[in-house]
Amino acid sequence: MLRGLDIRDLLIIDRLELEFQPGLNVLTGETGAGKSILLDSLGFVLGWRGRADLVRAGAEQGEVTAVFDVPPDHPARGVLEEAGIPVEDELVLRRVNRADGRKTAWVNDRRASGEVLRALSETLVELHGQQDDRGLLNPRVHRQLLDEFGGHDAQVEATRTAWRDLSRAAKALDQARADLAAAQAEEEFLRHAVAELEALAPEPGEDAELDRRRRLMQAAERIGEDITKAHQALSSGEGAEARLGDALRWLEGVVDQAGEALDPPISALGRAMAELGDAVQGVEAALDSLTFNPHELEAVEERLFAIRAMARKHQVAPDDLGGFADDLRTRLDALDAGADAIAGLEQDLVAARSRYDSAARSLSSARAAAATALDKAMSGELAPLKMERAVFTTEITGTEPGPDGQDQVTFTVATNPGAPAGPLNKIASGGELSRFLLALKVCLTRETDGLTLIFDEIDRGVGGATADAVGRRLASLSQGGQVLVVTHSPQVAALGDHHWQVQKTVAHGMTLTTVTPLSTAARVDEVARMISGDTITDAGRAAARELLGR
Known part of the structure; x- marks a missing residue:
């Protein structure tokens, strides 16, 4: 679980100290407030490849520290042992980006390479969005995902x-x-x-x-x-x-x-x-x-x-x-x-x-059985997301024999009865894609422990009852674990266990991003803003209280 994130002098952040909690953590704010910067900062300390110009203007270097809890059976411990890094219950990642572009990383106060950071990140965090850069849309990894779902390791x-x-x-x-x-x-x-x-x-x-x-x-x-x-x-x-x-x-x-x-x-x-x-x-x-x-x-x-x-x-x-x-x-x-x-x-x-x-x-044979089970599980997940007419199918076709068998696995969907099925990323629209990905992630993550799941505006393009259904699935997914959601949906934000507001401010000619944990009263105003827009109305607050009181 991600417990803390400390960001110094990155992009338009001068200093942020965030303490995250188990359950559903939501981050909200106006477009351009800097929510994506938080994800860029987390990706930086995890060794993900991203933008190069991270250091805040005028600073000599930028720095990010992330603190994770790693229980005794957490897979990150194996990565640490292989890298010769002390294994403790608390895992501290720190990475510095100097203005000249040089990067240095430490893991539990030991110098570490980007490869070690990325290996650790595979055991610590999964990031999902409509572009799904973690692989749900990539047919080349569908076979691996099906094997993980079916427990086919042996x-x-x-x-x-x-x-x-x-x-x-x-x-x-x-x-x-x-x-x-x-x-x-x-x-x-x-x-x-x-x-x-x-x-x-x-x-x-x-x-x-x-x-x-x-x-x-x-x-x-x-x-x-x-x-x-x-x-x-x-x-x-x-x-x-x-x-x-x-x-x-x-x-x-x-x-x-x-x-x-x-x-x-x-x-x-x-x-x-x-x-x-x-x-x-x-x-x-x-x-x-x-x-x-x-x-x-x-x-x-x-x-x-x-x-x-x-x-x-x-x-x-x-x-x-x-x-x-x-x-x-x-x-x-x-x-x-x-x-x-x-x-x-x-x-x-x-x-x-x-x-x-x-x-x-x-x-x-095991994959065929797992495909049937996954399709059934997806059918059960799509109905609450207001996609009961959509059909998700795990197609298995023969391919050249290799170390992983002789099957090719492709996730296909048909969004309406009688409509032709096709690859997930080509058939579904933006809002539909978000819900397919969420349902798929819920099915594939049921037996996954120790991962912090991050959803970046996966609710984009949906609203009303559908957005509420998305929020409820995210809340369900966070039970017993940790989910971070960047959202513009008031229905999703209202279901969060913990709520942070991301704001952009200008002081002394300098633009900075701040992140503030919200109290109950402040959450009402933030959810009302998401409902009403810039001008918060009494009706908006009433609607916000209703959402938060569910």
Whole structure:
């Protein structure tokens, strides 16, 4: 419920503080007094898109604050939680419009975007008028309205889930068919490439090892000569080994006469002889490794060049050829199993389509029943509005299947017996349209809690008993909730639980709008003005008292 509206420096309002109440709240005043400015101000703080030049002339900025009560089960709480804004029983919206056009908004003292404001507004306020910018005249939302009236939430969700499953199944089948077609187009290449790679059977690291062996064999002849010379220097008759041996024998021959002085050099020579033996063995092993079959170099080079050519052919590194072969084999396996996979996916699609058709048919049946109930409810609402001869019909026709089923819903009317039925916004006149919209709103709002309903001159074009009937339906609609009505009808104004008068004044060359809550006596004069015009007569006051006393 909207509890308070504080407006500062917007259009021709310098400062207004309004406290609204449950029930039927009526706002009256002469044409041009500024009633629409109140709605513009409320729309501004709720994030609705509207006029840009809102700041009052001479002011640096305009500001609107709206305070709502949100009980524990109010849907606005979900919007707040999703936006990360503290949830409290009192919801305070504040929005500032600076003279340069910049806008800033806060929700419970947290900065908020226009999107958050608009999401909250969907749960807080509905605005209706003869132009009905909230959708009753828009055939594209009639299906949604019928589903809300019928309480089809579970069936709509089941249909949407079945549609998502159907879409996924169709997409999976299409993708599998495309993959199979692509695989079939390259089947010859895949089989030939796999056969080549399996015949070559490259191993990880093999390229580097072959390259090392190739380099070694290419250098064998040159380095072999030097290694042979080193072997001869170490082990020949005149080599280091023979000389060290002679020196050791000579020293050992005189060790007894020389005493301990020769022990260290003899030990060192023994160690040197052992190390020299190891060196000779190592050199001999190196010479043996350089001995190879002359055809071996050719074989190594042929293998190395084959691996590198295969890598270039498939544009991968030599060490990645094994993994590449595995990928090709996987694609071949998929190709071989593709037909079976597609058959399974085709069965999945048939099953998904069957589930969707079942859910859509169930939803269609529910909509047909709800349409009958809505038409009956509308018939009951139109009679008190002096339109008992009019016929409201909810037409359901087939349409392309989609997430919301396979029904198109259109609200049609026939205003007189025998007259052709047509879309609501094309058949009804201004006054008739107002009453159709009011009746429709009464029917659609019966199970709606927590919304503040605003009707902007929805009684335009009607008077007398019809206006009285309109007022009574508005009063009925406000029971247990809150309705704000901008009206020029004395019959509607007299039925209000709370009454505000909107006036335009000029002071010191400045035009300002004021809004005043009316006492019982002041209400008599305001309703009398609405009856009599600018000059309030005693007869007008008497008629006003009669209306207010009903």
